Amino acid sequence: MCGIVGYIGKKQAAPIVLDGLSKLEYRGYDSAGIAVFDGKEIVTKKAAGRLAVLENLTHNGENMPGFSGIGHTRWATHGAPSDLNAHPHSNGAGTIVVVHNGIIENYMALKNKLVKKGYEFSSETDTEVLAHLLDYYYDGNPLQTITKVLHRVEGSYALGILFADHPDELYAARKNSPLIVGCSEDGCFIASDVPAILKYTRNVYYLDNQEIARLTADDVKFYTVDEEEIEKQLVTVDWDANAAEKAGYEFFMLKEIYEEPKTVTDTISPRIRNGEIVIEELGLTDEELKAINRIHIVACGSAYHVGVTAKYVIEGMLRIPVEVDLASEFRYRDPILSPEDLVIVVSQSGETADTLEAVRESKARGIKVLAIVNVVGSSIAREADSVFYTWAGPEISVATTKAYSAQLVAFYLLTMKLGRVRGVIDDRRFAKLLEDLQALPDQIELMLGQKEKIQHFANRYVAARSVFFIGRGIDYAIGLEGSLKLKEISYIHSEAYAAGELKHGTISLIEPGTLVVAVATQPELFAKTVSNIKEVKSRGAFVMAIAERGRKEIEKEADYVLYIPFTDPFFANSLAIIPLQLFAYYVSVGKGYDVDHPRNLAKSVTVE
Secondary structure, X not given: OOEEEEEEEOOOHHHHHHHHHHOOHHHOOOEEEEEEEOOOOEEEEEEEOOHHHHHHXXXXXXXXXXXXXXXXXXXXXXOOOOOOOOOOEEOOOOOEEEEEEOOEOOHHHHHHHHHHOOOOOOOOOOHHHHXXXXXXXXXXXXXXXXXXHHOOOOEOEEXXXXXOOOOOOEEEEEEOOOOEEEEEOOEEEEEOOHHHOOOOOOEEEEOOOOEEEEEOOOOEEEEEOOOOEEOOOOEEOOOOHHHHOOOOOOOHHXXXXXXXXXXXXXXXXXXXEOOEEOOHHHOOOHHHHHOOOEEEEEEOHHHHHHHHHHHHHHHHHHOOOEEEEEHHHHHHHOOOOOOOEEEEXXXXXXOOHHHHHHXXXXXXXXXXXXXXXXXXXXXXXXXXXXXXXXXXXOOOOOOOOHHHHHHHHHHHHHHHHHHHHHOOOOHHHHHHHHHHHHHHHHHHHHHHOOHHHHHHHHHOOOOOOEEEEEEOOHHHHHHHHHHHHHHHHHOOEEEEEEHHHHHHOHHHHOOXXXXXXXXXXXXXXXXXXHHHHHHHHOOOOEEEEEEEOOOHHHHHOOOEEEEEOOOXXXXXXXXXXXXXXXXXXXXXXXXXXXOOOOOOOOOOOOOO
C-alpha cells in the first residue's frame, strides 16, 4: 500500500524518484506526487491518477532540478483521490515537506489542537497533520523536532521529510510500516520496498520500529526516538535487478507465472542435501519439532489459501492438528494457544499488517512463531522466532502467482522435515515424496505448455457474470485460490465452494450457461466430485474440469478437461493452480484490463 521513494546525492533527484516510484506501482495507488529542493525552495508537484500523469506534468522530472527529493504514490484512506489529498504535504510556508505511509490514529485530536493554534488545512488527509505538527515544534533542529512529533502521534507510519533550511539532509522514520535506506557512490535513498532502488544499489539498511535516519549525499546515521545514535547492519540484497523488469512480457503477472518453475526450484534445491531435507534457517531443534502438539497457520489472502492446503497436507501426512486463521481475525477471537503449539505465519512481503500483529500476539503469549516470507529482513522475518525464506525474488504484479507456489513447496518441505524428525514418514515413503517434489518444476513447465489451449477457452468467458469453483479436500483449497485470482483481476463475480455443500443452497445459483470449474485431483474423492459435476450439469452448467492424467472417465461428464501430470496427491495444488492462474490472466486481458494493477487493490497491505 502506497509507495515512498527519496534520494539525496550527486545526481538530479526527480528522475531517480520518479523511476523508483514506477517500480512501486504494484503496491496500489490512486495519486502521486514529488517534492524537490531546487537550491532556493522546495518545489512540489502532485496529480491524481496514474504515475504517468505526474511524469507528464514534470517532463519525467526534467523541469524539477535539485539534488534532494521525496516522492509518493498514495492509496486513499483519509479523503478521496485528488490533487489536494495527494502527497507530499507541507506546512503553510512550504518549508517542511513530508510523505507518509500508514495511518495516524489520533490525527483528529492533533488536528483540532493545531486549528486552535491557527493552522489551516487544505486536505482531508491524516498526513497533513504531520506537516503542521513538524512546523509547530520546529526549532531549527530537524532531529529534535521529529522526535517530539513521533512521541505525540499514535498509529503507523513510514516517513520521508525535507527541511528547506537543511537542504543537504533528508530524514526518514518508521513504525509498523516498512521503510529501507540504501547507499551508493552517487547518493543515499529511502524506499518502502527494495525494487524501487534495486537499479541503483543492493546495499540497504532495514529501519526498525521508532527509528529515524538522517541521510546526506554520502552518509547515513540512525537514531532512536530519544535521539540516541545507533549502529545498523548493512544488508546486501541478492535479488536480480532484471527480475523487477518485464523482459518483453506484456504484464508482470504472465512473466511471474512463467517464473514459477524456477521459483519452485530455488525454494526446494537449497533444502535437499544427500537425500535429506535441511532447513538451516529454521532455528528449531529436532527436540522442539518433536514436541509440537498443534500448529496454527495465520495469513491473509492467497497466503491464507496456502494455509488451507497446508492443513490437509500436515494433518494427512503427520496427524498433527492444524488450525488455519485469517490474520485479521486471529487476535480478535482470543485464540486458545498452548506452550507446545507452533504458530506459522505466511506473508510474501513480510510486512502484512494483520499478520505482523498475529506474530506479536503469539509471542506475547510465549508461543514460538515461524515465518514463511519472501523478503529478507522484512518486519515479520525480524520479529518471528524462526524464518523459512521462499526464494521467489521480487513479485511485482498485485495478483500473486510465483510467491504462492513458493509458499506451497515451503510447506511441503516443512511437513516432510517434521515427518522425518517425528518418525512418521518411513524411508520408502520419504524417497517417493522427494522424487515427486523434485519433479514439480518440470511438471509446471508442462502445464505452462497448455497456455494456448487455456487462452482459447478463456476467450469464451470474457463476458461471464459468475463463475463457481468446486472441489473437495485439497481440491477445495485449489478452488479458493483459483476463484480469488479470477475476481481479483477480471472483476467477475466468482466463488469457491466445497463440492459437498452444493445441495445446501449453492446449487440454486446455477443456471444454464454458468461456468463451473471442477477440480478433481484427489483420487479418494474423485468419484464424489464427478457426482457433483453431474448435479451442476443437470442444471445447465458448462463444466471445466481439472483432473489427474489418465482419468478419462471425467470426459463423459465435463465439457472441457485439463489434465495434470502424475504426482503425490498432497502436491497436486502446485500443478492444478497453473491453468487457473492462466485462465484468470487471459480473461482479464480479454476484457482489456490492467492485469498488474487491479482496481482498489494493493500488493502489500500494511494497514488494517
